[in-house]
Amino acid sequence: MDDEALLDRCRRGDREAFTPLVHRYQDELYTMALRLTGNPADAADVVQETFTRAFRSLPRLRGATVRAWLFRVAVNCSHDIHRQRSRRPADPLEDTEGRVLDLPDPGLGPEATALRREQAGAIRLALLALPHDFRVAVVLRDVNQLSYEEMAEALSVPVGTVKSRISRARGLLAAALRQSPAIFPRAEEAW
């Protein structure tokens, strides 16, 4: 059943229609929030808060797609939570209890696994160094792979603004990663 059909059922008060929407979007929203906040616990809170807001508000949604709207709410929640809380250092691959959440391919050897971990750490720091609007732009585009139009809807800005933010954000991301040997091995060799 597509989003609109589920939304129609929600509007008629069908609680059970909401669960498939949660299952459909919780992981990509969590991934987005993890990249935006850099913290697994905050990211989980973002997803929880997003669906809590959505549960009451989604039935009133008019004229927008469910997916773009959920990203819109999640972006706002990420900003709120990240702003409210002191930055908590965390391994990007572990939850608050240290359990690994996103293991690289188990077929990888220890060296490749270590490299993936270094890459993840470098990308996490590079993203957190970006100004908020640019971080959101590059995450929605290159992590969640939203279209320009979906991003415009989610961010309430024109498509042209979306494109310019993505362009600027990618340039800043590349600059932030330039010295990372995990991303640019030649940088290490030069030393």
Place this chain on the structure above:
Amino acid sequence: MVSGHVESLFSAAYDGELSPDARTAFDRHLGECSACAAAFAEVTTAVDALREQPGARMPHPVRLPEGSPVPERRWFEVPARLVQGRRLLTGLTAAGLVAAAAVAAVVVVGHLNSGADTRSADSSGVSGSMSAAAPGAAIQAPLASPQSASLLPELAPLLGGFTDCSPRALPISKTEALEIPTGFPNHATEDNGVSTGVVATQASSFAPGGTVDIYARLIDDSGGAVSLPCTFLVGPPSASSSGADEVTVAVPTPVAGLTVDGQPLLQVTVPATAVAGQSFEIVVSSIDPDDTVVILTIQIS
């Protein structure tokens, strides 16, 4: 960097958005310009690395609120923002009165000692300012419309005065509403995904008994409709309020002739009993009583 070259096209090129002719010219330039070629390779490598990061999984189940996603509306309902650690006036939980899901909210303020002064207003309830009472004192408010009053016969004995603060539509665009007027430097804007709230005042600190002009706008994110929203002035606990709950001391109201750029403002009076150093909050709410949209803090000086 490589400004003056093709740096501005990197992102579009990465996304495959260049026309065939533009892509040909872009590739030709990269073949001739080592700086652009290196810079584009750097962006490509960085973005590829981000894209190759594995997706993450939500580590625990999402807990949904109880009940139906379309809750049954009650006639007498306390806005969640105010329930959570806040009370309206002294002890009595005055309330946001949600007339119906599809119509504007009506906020009712009152107290048990119904000797409050009330004064007439037109049926829209918008003429005349409302004196913000100190916690424990009577609020003077315009009478609600007969229609609103008729909705509340069982509450009439409880209400010393009440006001219709239904959000009223304003004939302005979302863009216009988001433009904070000159002279209102203390402002806040919040977008909760359904509505965008804007609230602004001419100063951030006010004396006890001072008058606060409030620019408040609520914008429906889906349709872009702009309204003058239900707004509360929330203050710190007072000796007469129970517990440590903060207290809603007034509902700012539109005042005839008080406008900015031809559009109405709200106005409220800081309680005369307010004490320097205290903080008050101006809370803008949407028609959904669960939905506080934006909060602006003012200080008492």
